[in-house]
Amino acid sequence: MAIENKFLDSITKPFNLELPEADTMDQYLDFIVPAVRPWGEDLREEEFYLDTRWLEIRDNDDSLESILYIFRTEEELLISIDGNISRGVWRRLEKSNTLIVEQTVDGSIVKSELFDLAFLNKDFFILLKHGDQRRKGKNKYFVLGRESVVKKLEWREAMELLFNRFRNNSQFMTMSAVIVLIIVAFILFSIL
DSSP: OHHHHHHHHHHHGGGOOSOOOOSSHHHHHHHHHHHHGGGOOOTTOGGGTBTOOEEEEOSOTTOOOOEEEEEOGGGEEEEEETTEEEEEEEEEETTTTEEEEEEEETTEEEEEEEEEEEEEOSSEEEEEESSOTGGGTSOSEEEEEEHHHHTTOOHHHHHHHHHHHHHTOHHHHHHHHHHHHHHHHHHHHHHO
């Protein structure tokens, strides 16, 4: 009987619909991103992120700034910090899901960062900064949410909303139903 329980646990564990508690946004995203990635887009599909008001989501409760990013055509980037606009550029590296984001002041680059796409859909744009950010004490994910969707949410609520993309996906529900039927059949045949 213990072997059957371990077998059933190993089958049902990936289909657990509860989001485990975590202390940081990076910990949540390490769990969520692999689950939602199959339903995401890639950077070639610019209609998902161009001319959208993306609000930065941070788990740093000390920061009260509202930072908004707008990726425009012609690789123009607008960055609004509490309504004060600065400019930058963005470039997608061909044949990859890699993005370079540069912030400029008076035409000079003041910040240049390399990101790989972690997840993209109409409501979330999540980038993974290249390198070992944890060793530096920084977040490894750069998380943006569509402003109209995440504006009044705390960061944990935004993580829950992102996880709902996985939880509510019809393919996932269909697959879960099939797995449950297989488990029930296995139990019935083992009893008989």
